[in-house]
Amino acid sequence: MTPLNPTTGIDAELRRLSRWRAGEIAFWLLAASAIVLVSNRYLILTEIAWLGLFALSLDLILGYAGIISLGQAAFFGVGAYAAGLLAKHGLINEPVLALLAAGLAAMLLGFATSFLVIRGGDLSRLMVTLGIALVLRELANRFSDITGGFDGLQGITIQPLLGRFEFDLYGKVGFIYSLAVLFILFLAARRIVHSPFGLSLRAIRNNPLRAAALGIPVNRRLVMIYTIAAFYAGIAGALFTQTTALASLDVFSFERSADLLVMLVIGGVGYLYGGLIGALIFKLLQDRIATLTPQYWQFWIGLILVVIVLIGRDRMHRWAVAVRTGLGRPFEKRTASPAVGASE
Amino acid sequence: MITLLTILFDGIAYGMLLFVLACGLAVTLGLMNFVNLAHGAFAMAGGYVCAVLVNTYGFPFTAGLPIAFVVSAAIGFLMERLLYRHVYRRSHLDQVLFTVGLVFMAVAGVDYVMGSSQTFIRLPDSLQGRFDLFGVGIGRYRLMIIVICGLLTLALQLILSRTRFGSRLRAAVDDPQVASGLGINVPWVFALTFAFGSGLAGLGGALGAEILGLDPSFPLKFMIYFLIVVTVGGASSITGPFLASLLLGVADVAGKYYVPKLGAFVIYTLMIVILIWRPNGLFGRTAQR
Numbered sequence: 001m002t003p004l005n006p007t008t009g010i011d012a013e014l015r016r017l018s019r020w021r022a023g024e025i026a027f028w029l030l031a032a033s034a035i036v037l038v039s040n041r042y043l044i045l046t047e048i049a050w051l052g053l054f055a056l057s058l059d060l061i062l063g064y065a066g067i068i069s070l071g072q073a074a075f076f077g078v079g080a081y082a083a084g085l086l087a088k089h090g091l092i093n094e095p096v097l098a099l100l101a102a103g104l105a106a107m108l109l110g111f112a113t114s115f116l117v118i119r120g121g122d123l124s125r126l127m128v129t130l131g132i133a134l135v136l137r138e139l140a141n142r143f144s145d146i147t148g149g150f151d152g153l154q155g156i157t158i159q160p161l162l163g164r165f166e167f168d169l170y171g172k173v174g175f176i177y178s179l180a181v182l183f184i185l186f187l188a189a190r191r192i193v194h195s196p197f198g199l200s201l202r203a204i205r206n207n208p209l210r211a212a213a214l215g216i217p218v219n220r221r222l223v224m225i226y227t228i229a230a231f232y233a234g235i236a237g238a239l240f241t242q243t244t245a246l247a248s249l250d251v252f253s254f255e256r257s258a259d260l261l262v263m264l265v266i267g268g269v270g271y272l273y274g275g276l277i278g279a280l281i282f283k284l285l286q287d288r289i290a291t292l293t294p295q296y297w298q299f300w301i302g303l304i305l306v307v308i309v310l311i312g313r314d315r316m317h318r319w320a321v322a323v324r325t326g327l328g329r330p331f332e333k334r335t336a337s338p339a340v341g342a343s344e
Numbered sequence: 345m346i347t348l349l350t351i352l353f354d355g356i357a358y359g360m361l362l363f364v365l366a367c368g369l370a371v372t373l374g375l376m377n378f379v380n381l382a383h384g385a386f387a388m389a390g391g392y393v394c395a396v397l398v399n400t401y402g403f404p405f406t407a408g409l410p411i412a413f414v415v416s417a418a419i420g421f422l423m424e425r426l427l428y429r430h431v432y433r434r435s436h437l438d439q440v441l442f443t444v445g446l447v448f449m450a451v452a453g454v455d456y457v458m459g460s461s462q463t464f465i466r467l468p469d470s471l472q473g474r475f476d477l478f479g480v481g482i483g484r485y486r487l488m489i490i491v492i493c494g495l496l497t498l499a500l501q502l503i504l505s506r507t508r509f510g511s512r513l514r515a516a517v518d519d520p521q522v523a524s525g526l527g528i529n530v531p532w533v534f535a536l537t538f539a540f541g542s543g544l545a546g547l548g549g550a551l552g553a554e555i556l557g558l559d560p561s562f563p564l565k566f567m568i569y570f571l572i573v574v575t576v577g578g579a580s581s582i583t584g585p586f587l588a589s590l591l592l593g594v595a596d597v598a599g600k601y602y603v604p605k606l607g608a609f610v611i612y613t614l615m616i617v618i619l620i621w622r623p624n625g626l627f628g629r630t631a632q633r
Contacts, residue, residue, distance in 0.1 A: 068437050068440065070440070119623060120619065126379065127572075127619055128619055135609060135616070252569075255564070296453075296456050299449050299452030302449035302451075305442065305444040305447070308441065309434070310430060313438065
């Protein structure tokens with residue numbers, strides 16, 4: 001932290017914000033109980049877990065730092081391909097280590113591209129993030145001898161977890177593994193956003209000029225959170241590859257980044273659980289609608305988006321306060337400014 | 345040398361087409377600062393209207409084009425009055441979500457009605473094939489595109505700079521409050537401009553079906569191209585987007601001819617570099633709001 005002397009007031013406030021609430025504990029207990037209770041739907045649960053992690057990565061930059069991105073799939077894709085290649089060529093056989101390596105690869109890319117992204121306003125950020133994902137997709141297509149091109153990586157076999165637990169057909173191990181990774185990274189994210197660092201990010205989001213005037217190194221902070229978010233997205237991508245043994249060009253697709261925004265917005269931006277809840281609702285909706293009209297599911301998601309925007313996100317958030325009060329009490333106080341203020 | 349000229353010719357035709365497709369976006373995104381990712385949907389609407397008229401109802405292609413313009417403009421007008429105007433003042437995130445939602449609906453809706461395969465518009469014989477001009481192969485269809493789009497560009501420039509409507513639009517964009525204080529009906533000007541831009545996109549979609557291809561994923565596939573035209577071209581005049589379109593068209597055709605394996609890689613990289621180097625576009629001068 002910069003020369004700012006944390007007074008007891010800020011300290012107490014931070015501690016108050018970071019206290020665990022009953023709703024949060026219930027949320028995670030419920031998630032863990034899914035291992036036993038919903039034992040016939042492990043595959044979709046696993047998907048929800050890594051989607052939630054992916055949405056969490058977007059929440060870190062969008063909800064807390066106000067960086068709008070249409071290209072988060074870039075890091076997801078790098079994580080996915082990294083995990084796939086590591087497993088395929090037997091470079092790192094142990095999944096957890098490979099997961100970390102894949103996350104680091106994405107993180108490296110995130111660090112390198114963060115300097116491009118933090119320049120300019122919303123519009124050029126949109127274009128640059130979108131452009132980076134597209135460039136990576138083209139590269140993956142170009143080097144098809146490494147990536148398998150349009151067919152995707154073939155013949156990925158994931159070794160047993162920690163050398164012990166074989167990934168089973170029903171996906172039980174995969175789900176427990178994904179949930180554990182999600183939980184650990186969630187704890188880290190929670191720690192990050194409730195730290196003075198997280199507080200400074202919110203200051204930047206609400207007013208970058210004032211934050212700079214207060215002595216917050218705006219660009220350095222943005223680079224840091226963007227890099228961290230890239231790590232999260234990379235881990236999500238690696239989990240995807242490890243639990244499905246797939247990695248194809250569509251990991252970089254625009255639709256993936258757009259779906260991610262949808263999820264986060266459904267769940268609510270800027271309180272960490274938004275991404276997880278959004279991923280859950282999104283996936284369940286998709287599952288339900290897709291059985292009715294498999295091909296045209298996008299139509300309904302589009303309609304949901306349009307309706308959400310027309311109603312107004314802040315208004316919806318006020319309706320959702322009931323859910324919120326359980327999961328994070330300080331919200332009614334906080335949202336009024338961030339959810340609306342961030343956007344202006 | 346000869347191939348070079350042919351590539352240049354094809355590139356210019358492609359670029360002109362991109363300009364007609366994207367110039368409506370240059371106004372909404374560049375001037376009004378509204379992120380409209382759904383712009384391609386209006387182009388797709390025009391393309392399909394023309395395709396249905398020509399292929400199913402036997403309209404001549406030359407009649408299909410103006411009808412495509414009118415129908416897309418009407419859709420644009422309705423959408424602006426009913427939906428878009430509520431979102432003008434919202435945050436960029438809201439605008440992105442809203443227009444991505446519209447794109448998704450358009451893609452799935454057209455897929456439902458028209459099927460997911462490529463649609464072709466039957467062209468009259470007089471527009472097919474190519475002839476030689478001093479050894480350079482000139483495609484008739486592309487020549488027509490250059491002529492139509494060139495005339496449209498000139499007309500646009502004249503409308504913007506010479507007519508009363510043009511000055512009203514510029515005033516409304518510069519300062520909506522003062523403009524409405526002077527008695528200009530700002531929402532109406534925006535609605536007409538939006539409708540006209542959508543109509544041009546529809547015309548471009550109909551013209552471009554032959555070159556760009558027409559299938560339900562059209563708005564997503566070309567979204568980035570339209571955005572490039574506007575952001576790289578800058579928003580200070582229509583000359584910027586016009587030059588950017590030509591540059592993009594020629595670069596894309598040349599890239600696909602000389603380094604086909606790289607695909608669109610060159611274009612995207614160039615765009616990122618330009619945006620980093622000049623965030624307000626190559627030809628832009630106004631600061632980004």
